[in-house]
Amino acid sequence: MISKEISQHKTNLKNYFDGEGFDRWAAIYSDAENLSFVRKTIAQGHHQMLAIAHQWLTDTSDVDTVLDAGCGTGLFSVAMANQGYAVTAIDISPKMVSKTRQYAEQSNVIDNMGFVVGDIENLQMHYDAVACFDVLVHYPPDPFIALVNHLAQRCSKTLLLTYAPYNRFLAGLHRIGGWFPQDNRRTEIQMTPDTIVVNALASAGMRIHRSASVSRGFYHVKLVQAFAS
Numbered sequence: 001m002i003s004k005e006i007s008q009h010k011t012n013l014k015n016y017f018d019g020e021g022f023d024r025w026a027a028i029y030s031d032a033e034n035l036s037f038v039r040k041t042i043a044q045g046h047h048q049m050l051a052i053a054h055q056w057l058t059d060t061s062d063v064d065t066v067l068d069a070g071c072g073t074g075l076f077s078v079a080m081a082n083q084g085y086a087v088t089a090i091d092i093s094p095k096m097v098s099k100t101r102q103y104a105e106q107s108n109v110i111d112n113m114g115f116v117v118g119d120i121e122n123l124q125m126h127y128d129a130v131a132c133f134d135v136l137v138h139y140p141p142d143p144f145i146a147l148v149n150h151l152a153q154r155c156s157k158t159l160l161l162t163y164a165p166y167n168r169f170l171a172g173l174h175r176i177g178g179w180f181p182q183d184n185r186r187t188e189i190q191m192t193p194d195t196i197v198v199n200a201l202a203s204a205g206m207r208i209h210r211s212a213s214v215s216r217g218f219y220h221v222k223l224v225q226a227f228a229s
């Protein structure tokens with residue numbers, strides 16, 4: 001992918017998450033009662049993934065500052081701010097950042113949080129921990145590797161991320177997902193072979209400490225925690 005295509009891809013993602021995708025994902029992330037079967041399994045899987053990530057991060061010593069890269073509606077940012085971490089929430093979609101700010105206000109954790117609207121790759125600050133959940137699943141290999149490298153440069157201690165692992169069964173399931181009525185469709189998910197992730201982290205100077213597969217209906221991700229080596 002050449003840089004013009006990557007920039008177009010990011011613009012498309014921003015437009016999607018700031019437009020028709022906003023309501024769809026805000027509903028999935030709000031544990032709404034009336035979700036379709038497909039969306040309900042995505043919500044349940046996402047909830048399970050965040051619970052593991054929450055545990056792993058709070059288990060990690062010497063972490064004060066956290067970057068939630070691609071914060072969406074702020075579920076993880078606010079949970080971490082509630083634990084007392086100083087959290088920066090960034091998203092390319094202004095609507096997602098507003099929603100996160102609103103959620104932080106309602107949860108009385110606004111004083112522990114900072115908010116940035118923009119592309120993760122333009123961020124130059126450093127944080128003890130960087131979390132990037134269900135963001136890289138939207139990127140094909142070249143920008144995926146560049147993003148992992150950029151996230152690794154931002155963190156001094158630990159990086160937690162998810163990606164959609166490639167396997168033939170999931171590729172088939174993904175195709176079935178494409179046959180559901182338009183309303184129920186997932187956004188396009190890019191499956192990434194494990195070797196790409198392992199190599200991208202190693203070249204960025206990080207070693208994988210632990211990983212967990214989370215599979216629920218139409219939600220399939222691998223959660224990885226890596227440490228700066």
Ligand code: SAM
Nearest residue numbers: 017070071072091092093096119120133134135
């Ligand atoms: N991380 C959140 C969670 O798990 O609850 C939200 C996940 S949502 C599926 C993906 C989010 O990534 C969207 O809000 C989107 O706008 C954001 N995003 C995608 N590419 C981004 C980029 N390059 N910089 C910042 N945000 C990005």
